[in-house]
Amino acid sequence: MRAVSAGKSRYTKAIGLLPVVVSFAAIAVLYIRGESFLWEPQYLVGISDTVFAAIVPAIVAFFAARAYLKTGSLNVLLMGCGMLGLGLCTATAGWLRPLPGGADYDVAIYNAGALVGSFCHFASAMLGASSRRQQYRPARRPILMIAYSAPLLFAVSFSLATLDHVVPPFFIQDVGPTALRQVVLGLAIFLYASSALIFMSSFLRTKSDFIYWYSLCLAIIALGLFASYIERIVGSPMGWVGRCSNYLGSIFALIAILVAVKSAKSGGLPLEEVIAGFFEDAEANYQSLVETASDAIISCDHDNRIILWNSAAGKMFGYSKAQTIGAPLFGMILPLNHENTLAEMIAASWGANPPKTIEIAGKHQNGHLFPIEISAFVRRVPSGQVTTCILRDITERKIADEALKESRATLQAALSSMTDAVIISDARGRFIEFNDAFATYYRFKDKDSCARTLSCYPDILDVFTADGLRAPLDQWAISRALRGERAANAEYILRSKETGETWVGSYSFGPIRDARGAIVGAVVSARDITENKQMEEQLRRSRDELETRVRERTEELLKTTRELREKAEIIDFAHDAVFLRDMDGKITFWNKGAFETYGFTAEEALGRLSHELLATELPAPVETIVAAILEKYEWEGEIVHTKADGQRIVVDSRWAMQAGKDGQPAGFLEINRDITARKVAEEEFRKADRAFRTLSEVNQALVRQTDELELLRKVCAIVADVGGYRLVWVGFARDDEQKTVEPIASAGYDAGYLTRARISWADNERGRGPCGVSIRTGKTTVSQNTESNPDFSPWRFEAIERGIASSISLPLIVDGKAIGALGIYASEPDAFDQAEAGLLGMLAENLSYGISSIRSDQKRRKSEEAVSAERKRLFDVFETLPPMISLMTQDHHVAFANRSFRQRFGESNGRLCYQYCFGRSEPCDFCQAYTVLRTGRPHHWELTTPEGEVIDRYDFPFTDVDGSLMILEMSIDITDRRRAEARLAATVSRLELANRELEDFAFVAAHDLQEPLRKIQTFTDMALKRCTSALDDTGRQYLDRVVNSASRMRQLLHDLLEFSRVAAKGDPFRRVDLAEAAREATDVFEASTKQNGSLIEIGDLPEIEADRTQMVQLFQNLIGNALKYSELPPHIKIHSETGQEGFCEIFVQDNGLGFEQKYAERIFKPFQRLHGRGEYQGAGMGLAVCRKIVERHGGTIRARSEPGAGSTFIIRIPLKQAKLENDIDV
Amino acid sequence: MTLMCDSKTVLMADDDSEDCILAAEAFRESGAGAEFFFVENGLQLMSRLHECACNRERLPVLILLDLNMPQKDGREALVEIKTDPALGHLPIVILTTSREKKDIDFAMGAGAQMFLTKPDTFDEWVEMMKSLIPRWL
Incomplete structure (x- = not known):
């Protein structure tokens, strides 16, 4: 300083x-x-x-x-x-x-x-x-x-x-x-x-x-x-x-x-x-500089011991000067591991200007670490070297950096979710940020293949301004924005140099300025509006066409008017009437022109009072005119005269006062020019102009209005105000009984006319007016004079009362049908000549077009609204449904995700589905959702996520309101269900294994026990037969008991074997004719049935899928059972009924002893008998085997009985088996 | 005994010594004029048969074969014998405890001449032996 x-x-x-x-x-x-x-x-x-x-x-x-x-x-x-x-x-x-x-x-x-x-x-x-x-x-x-x-x-x-x-x-x-x-x-x-x-x-x-x-x-x-x-x-x-x-x-x-x-x-x-x-010396200056510096300044000697410590350092690190002088720099305020970093930095910044800085961590007295920026230099002194460090706390800067990063990330997310292409460029036209839509917009393959500087684009694109002129690079949106221009919806036409494709973009852009207001970049957003443009173009063309027609008509009219005016001027030149009259009004001079104009000769005129002769009608009271003449000596105005033949003409009249010899007023010179023709032409022109203005204003209203009623009101108002008609109204033809024409909108002087008119479009008295006729015929209908038109009689009085002298009715034709009429009433008769009617017809046509376009617009909007409302309802429902529901775009964006989805995967924040659901950088290889886009059909698949969850997925093609194809995906987490299923399957198979082992064991046990038993029987038998001499009676008795017991045991083992054989040794299921099986079973009992006269009836039995041997055994056991427990000659009936759901019921009915119903269950248990062993033979296994057989076939067996009234066994068995050949029990 | 030595032999293969005793007794009782030998398993059976064939001794006129035996069981032995061109003609009666259809089908399919289930009483044993005589002895 x-x-x-x-x-x-x-x-x-x-x-x-x-x-x-x-x-x-x-x-x-x-x-x-x-x-x-x-x-x-x-x-x-x-x-x-x-x-x-x-x-x-x-x-x-x-x-x-x-x-x-x-x-x-x-x-x-x-x-x-x-x-x-x-x-x-x-x-x-x-x-x-x-x-x-x-x-x-x-x-x-x-x-x-x-x-x-x-x-x-x-x-x-x-x-x-x-x-x-x-x-x-x-x-x-x-x-x-x-x-x-x-x-x-x-x-x-x-x-x-x-x-x-x-x-x-x-x-x-x-x-x-x-x-x-x-x-x-x-x-x-x-x-x-x-x-x-x-x-x-x-x-x-x-x-x-x-x-x-x-x-x-x-x-x-x-x-x-x-x-x-x-x-x-x-x-x-x-x-x-x-x-x-x-x-x-x-x-x-x-x-x-x-x-x-x-x-x-x-x-x-x-x-x-x-x-x-x-006066202070350098050292003192230095000291005070150090003390007052806002950065911490610390010097240390060659051992890195602190020798200088300013107050900013004290504030930054929390140590006082006394605490730090002589203390080591590293370990106390800088982490030990930074020693080398600092030394390297000092070496690197030797002679650098500005000095290099590095960021390291500093340690506050309270142990808190914070980021600091440090620069250091070394000074050689006699005692070695002194390192001086300047340190600055950059915590806040770091936080700001972080915030910047974060906001940048947010910006990127926002950009990527935008459908408009967005570019952020720096001041030199290099693109800092741009989004995916940008790539699409500029017809790049993807975001990575986009050119990243503005200067590349002239090689890629031709750019034109909206009026078709080639725009040089400095007229492009970014260039303009970088010059500080701002614009919204600026249009450019772009053409790809490679493909020749042309599209129209709407650009909004503006500069980015730094804090000082200097331009540091530009932000540009663009939207492809080619489609809009095309539609606009079409609309514009049709409007142009209309206007051309109007213009042509107008020009025609103007031409006529011009011709008429020229004619009038010629008349002016040739036919000025000049006459003099004295103060009393007596004509004293009459020229040839006056004769030609009025038809009175000079002789006829002279001496007559002019106002009587010509029946003068003045535009103002005569006193006013006289006063004006006395003041200015002349007067000009238009007056109406009547010619000799009685025709009234309008003349342009100039009066000048004639002074007499004494200077007193002596009379007036009147020069009149017949301007009747001009008047007519002017009137015609005025009318044409009025019609044209009406038409063009109506056209503007048509373009602007979107509401039908508003449009009709507006059009009525325009026709009444601009067109200057007495009353204008639009009526719609109703399809009711009276065929009413209902007034919808009106303007002008109505005073209750329309409500009282009760116009109809039926062919009756009230339907023969212009309005009814025009609706019925679809043609313009004119009533030139209210007073004389007989068809107008129902409304004549009301119309005349309201000053309506003529009317025209123009049909409004929508989709080829007259939906109503535009009625226009004028206060003068014969108001609607051909030209005017033509123009009004065009107006009605335009209005019809407007109505139909609003209606179709409305219809479209309504249907769109209905669709969106429906969609909204749909998504409201989706939101609350427990499955995860999402809507994905073709490019993997998640357009919608319901609550369940969000709870599971979080918010998408503009990330692609695979990015935020599975944290992947590219689409998941296992994903089948997108097949829906290819096939257009729903797809159901199961997904096992990398985390091992099992998700049941249904993907449906979904067309959005705007027609874009998306995927509606419903995901149900079935991990738990799958696990439960797996556990259940494991349990079942374990149980089955255990069961099979048990059955095998029973079979093997029964089988192997038979062997020694047979030996016991045989050798006992041999002992009884061969050793008779060695046995006394007691011994023989004992051996007899052994024989009996062994025999019973043999029966038991046999039955047990049979029982376990059902499961362990069954045959595969095949088609079995049950009737045949039953007959085979009865064969066994043929001998005994003949003997005791028993009767076995076999009714209709179905063919089912079963183990034939076991079916035969089933019938044998049941028949055997029935035969065994009977006192009367047994009568057994076997028949079947068709049961429910693929089952049939087989009834085996006998007239035997029967039993009490409470035993109905017990009899099916192994080794259960209802009678003493002495009464009836058997181990009580027959029915147990029956149940086992039936159960193996997936059926049930039950008994119905009453003591003394016989029993009925009911077998319910499926007609078809799930597994025919590979029976699990085999 | 000399008669019995006129080289007609019946060979029984069974690991169950009681059944062998019973069979031998019953055979004797039935009055068949042949010698009755037994071996304990298929292995022994096969070696005995091969021995006979080598020494040009007379082969047994009938083989009683149990199905379930240790080492080489009756099924294997049956198949081996019936597929051996030198032994295939030997009549084989299966004598076993099994009543399994499966076993019956197998044995008859493999070429056994008869399938008998071991009787429960000695009388039946004798009856069974007697029934064999007219056919093979």
Whole structure:
């Protein structure tokens, strides 16, 4: 801040040396030449001393005083005192000079002042050299008062003392100075020179401008004093050189102050601080710089021990200076592992400008780590090296960076979800951001293949403005935005150079500006509006066509009008009627034109009263006209006259007053021109113009209106207002009994006419008016005169009452059918000639078109709304459904996800389905959802996610309201169900295994037990047969019991074997004719049935899928059972009934003993018998085997019985088996 | 005994020693004029037959074969014998405890001449043996 940088400043400083040199040279020359010329005008010295030696130093002293008060710098105070002391004394001396002996006074006071001043400056110089800043000295103001009053007091008291001759003489004019004076002045010179040298040396160190000028000031004062020292006569050239040098010294001091002011301004510091600061040395400056710096500054020695620690560092790290000086830098405030990082950074930034910085972590006293930015440099000192680090806490910057990153991510997400193409470009046309829609819009394959700078695009695209002109690159949206333009919906036409495809884009763009408002980029969004444009184009074409037709008609009309007007002008020229009448109105002159115009000859006219002859109709009361003529002497207007043949004509009439000889009014000259034809033409033109304006306004309304009723009202209003018709209305033909024409909209003067008119479109009295006819026939119908048209009679009275003289009715035809009519009533008869009717017809056609387009629009909108409402309802339902439901676009975006879906996978935030559902970067290879797009048919599949969940998925093709094809996906997490199923299957198979093992065991056991039993039987038998001699009766009895027991056991084992054989040794299921099986079963019992006369009836039995052997066994067991438990000759009936759901029921009914129903269940259990072993044979396994067989076939068996009333066994068995060949039990 | 040595032999293969005793007894009782030998398993049966064939001794006129035996069972032995051109002609009666249709089908399919289930009483044993005589002895 205080460094001298400008070359200009150096130049100025060099100039500053010049006066010193000149002054020195002048002294030398004058001394050698010994000039004794005297020039001392009275008071000049006083004035010049006051100005230069008192006022200027006073200013310096004033600034010095302020600086002292502010900073307490003694240097400044002493400088002020010095300037003040010398200044006051010099001025006093100057004013005393003219007194007798003034030379002595002058010299004495001046020199004493110099001595005082020199002391002060010298003291300041010494203080400056010791660089101590006395900042905390209290009571600055009193000290200042004392310090500044001291020179004042001195000057006053010394002056008085000199005037009283108390002071010994200093100077004797023409002789020279006394010894005293030489001592005083010599000392002052010495002190000034010394101070100058000290400050100059200080300047060489600090390069401070202020010190430079201050030291020059002291130097030149010293020179000036030296000149005085060697002068012999006050007022000699040498004396003036001394004085001038003194003055220059003051000026230099002022320059020093100005330098300080400038420096204070550029540095933004208070002036006082700056002045005081100049006296401070570099080290002190450095110290205060370090202390006041906002960055932490830390120095450390070669052992990385801290030797300097400023207050910002204390604030940043929480340690005080005392805690840190001597402490190691690393480990305390910087992490240990950063030592090398820092060393590398220092090595790398050697000589770099600006110095390199790195980001590392700093450690606060409370242990908290925070990011800091550090720069460091190394200084070599005698004791090794000193590393100084400047550290800055960048926590906030980091947070800001993070926030920036985050907002950028949000931006990207937003961009990617937008359907408009969006580009964000930097100031040089490079694309910083763009979205997927961008790629689509510019016909790129995907986002990655997009060109990323604007300059690439002229090779890819031709761009045209909306009016078809080629747009150079600088007219493109981005270029325009980068120039600061903003636009919304600017249209461009683009053509791909590669494919020639053309599309229209609507662009919105604008510049991006930084905080200072400079353009740093551009944002451009574009939307493909080709389709819209095409539609607009079509609409425009049809409108143009209409307008062309209207224009053609209008031009025709205009042409006619022009012709008529030309004709009228010719008439004007040829047929002006001129006549004179006197004050009474009597005609006194009648020209040929008048004859031609009116048909009256001059003879007929002359002498007649003109207003009687011509039946004049004036446009205003005659008095008004006369008054106007009397004032202006002429009058102009249109009047109506009646010709000789009774025809009324309109004439353009000019009246001029004729003055008589006496100057009094004598009569009027009237020049009339027949303008009837022109009037007619004008009227026709007016009407045509009106019709055209009506038509064009109606057309505009058609384009703008979207509501049918509004449109009809608007059109009625336009036709009534613009067209100037009395009443205009639109009626719709209703399909009710009376075929009413219901008024829908009207404008103009109605007064209840339409409600009372009760118009119909049926072919009856009220339907034969123009309106009814036009609806019935679909043709324009005119009633030229209300009064005379017989068809108009039902409404005549009402119409005349409302001033309706003629009417036209124009059918409104929508889709080839007249849906109603536009009725227009005029207040004059014959208002609707061919041309007007034609134009109105066109108007009605346009209106019909408008209605039909609004209706079809409405229909479309309604159906669209219905679809969207339906969709919304659908999605509302989806939202709450428990399965996960989502809607996916073809490019993997999730357009909709219901609550379940979101709960499972979270929000999509614009990410693609595979990205946020499964965290993948490309579509899932296992995904089958997109087959729906190919086939267009629903697809059901099962998905096992990477996490092992099983998801049941249904994908349906889904067409959105806008026609885009999407996939509606329903996902049900069936992981739990699948697990349960798997567990169940495992359990079942375990159970089946256990069961099979048990059955196998029973079979093997029964089988193997038979062997030893057979031996027991055989050998017992042998013992009984062969060893009869060795056995006594008892022994034989015992052996008999063994035989019996063995035999029973054999039966039991046999039955058990049979029982287990059912499951263990069954045959595969085949088709079995049950009737045949039953018959085979009865064969076994043939012998016994013949014997006891029992009867077995076999009815109709079905063919089923079963194990034939077992079916035979089933019937055998049941028949055997029935035969066994009977007292009467047994009668067994076997028949079947068709049961439910693929089952049949087989009944085996007997007339046996029966049993109590409560045993119906027990009898099917193995080894259960209802009778004692002695009564009936058997182990009680027969029915158990039956049940087992039936159950193996998936059926049931139950018994119904009553004691004594026989039993019925009911077998319910399936007709078909699930597994035919590979029976699991085999 | 000399008569019995006129080289007509019946060979029974059964691991059940009681059944062998019963069979031998019953055979004796039935009055058939042939020698009755038994072996304990299929292996022994086969070696005996091969031995006979090698030594040009007379082969047994009838083999009573049990199906369930250790080492080589009756099924294997049956198939082996019936497929051996030198032994295939030997009549084989299956004498076993099994009544399984499966076993019957197998044995008859493999070429056994008769399938008999071991009787429960000694009388039946004798009756059975007697029934064999007219056919093969």
